[in-house]
Amino acid sequence: MRPIQEIYNQLTSPRKVVITMHQKPDPDAMGSSLALYHFLRQFGHTVTVVSPTNWAGFLNWMPGCDTVLDFESPKGRTEVPAILQQAEWLFCLDFNTLPRTKTLAAPLKALNCVKVLIDHHQQPEVESFDYGVSDTSKSSTSEMVYDFIVGSGHGDKINTDMAECLYAGVIGDTGSFRFPAATAAVHTMVAHLKEVGLQHTQVHENIYDNYLENRLRFIGHVLSNRMEIMYEYNTALIAISKGDLLRFEIKTGDTEGLVNFPLSIQGIKMVGLVIDRDEERKWSFRSKGSVDVNTFARKYFEGGGHFNASGGHTNDSLDQTVKKFKQAVKENALQLQ
Structure with a gap:
């Protein structure tokens, strides 16, 4: 697996891109995937987000969530195989071994496109990816997507939709900044998201005050x-x-x-x-x-x-x-x- 920095200079060339995550996605998996979705679309990429399974209803508020395909749904079973076959880039977020994608694992493994990993879990299956970054010191994959965007020189592309998705992922994986992984860098990131226009109270309510x-x-x-x-x-x-x-x-x-x-x-x-x-x-x-x-x-x-x-x-x-x-x-x- 080569460093993810090597694809920075390729970001402005439009491609067909698929972004996927682990099964039963949590706020970090969905938030990081949708933030990357909104980012890549600004360069003219054709982007599809695929979840291996369904997800919690309290994530449906996220900007772009209505476009995500559930691979286990009738629509997903019909449309996803063809979309995967046409993909030039596959971004794998918030998981580092293909079995974490359940029944989507076999189709992903069979793809010949460029596979990119962004993840913070231990013991990555590095041989399954062409490029990537795996950093267990990071609070969340959402923080890592933020780093990817800023590191590529395109921090100015972060908008309120992306800010809401990234913030949701960070609070989900840090226990609203309770856990040790909520470093100074995380708070600096949140300060930037606030400057972009993030309304953090609404995000908390959408995630934590949205049950029956x-x-x-x-x-x-x-x-x-x-x-x-x-x-x-x-x-x-x-x-x-x-x-x-x-x-x-x-x-x-x-x-x-x-x-x-x-x-x-x-x-x-x-x-x-x-x-x-x-x-x-x-x-x-x-x-x-x-x-x-x-x-x-x-x-x-x-x-x-x-x-x-x-x-x-x-x-x-x-x-x-x-x-x-x-x-x-x-x-x-x-x-x-």
Whole structure:
């Protein structure tokens, strides 16, 4: 994978471009992709954003979100294959291994176009990309897209639509500037976005104050009945059954942020959240300080991500994977003290 700086001088030559992200995109994945979409279109590129799956309804406000194709939808299945075949550039944002794109992985791997990576997760699959940047010190892929735009000498192209998308991605991945990755550079970036015309309050409301009543009742149910605290290991576990999802009519995005709630408990250093999906059990892990959940997820649950935030999955039943988690916690007792 060659340095992304090598494509700076090619940005002004119009091409057919596809931008994609990981499955079930979060604010950073969608925000960084749409910001890049608005940027490249200013140079005359023909740009299509493709999501491997559907996304949370609270992202629909983002400028340009109505143009994004869901690969799993009937329209996406019909239109995306031809669009991919015509692509000259493929930008891969907020993921660094093709399996993170679910059923889109095989079509992406088969493409012969130029593939560009912009990502901040650990252990990138560098052999899958022609150009790129992978930087785990960055707060978000949105920050990296901002750096890409400014570094290419086109910071003047940032408009309010791009600012809203970039800001959404940054607050999503930094916990509204709570996490250590919110460096001075992040705040300098936000200051620039404010100068462009960003109305940050509206972005916060669009992301965090945009749910239905059933989600709040679901959270209350989960915290009361599905949260288990293992004080001897400074760990919390939340296991959500398929029945819980059906009872409260939970949709994509409604469980966003739920894994962070137990971290507010004094002494808790790690949280595991598992959700019983149709095809598999999906894990989310969060931690504080020196507890490495990236390694934990990779070792036990075929996952990975960041040092203090990662995910995983398994085909085991809900009961089986919960037992495996508890055993894994015991094996890592010293690290959790």
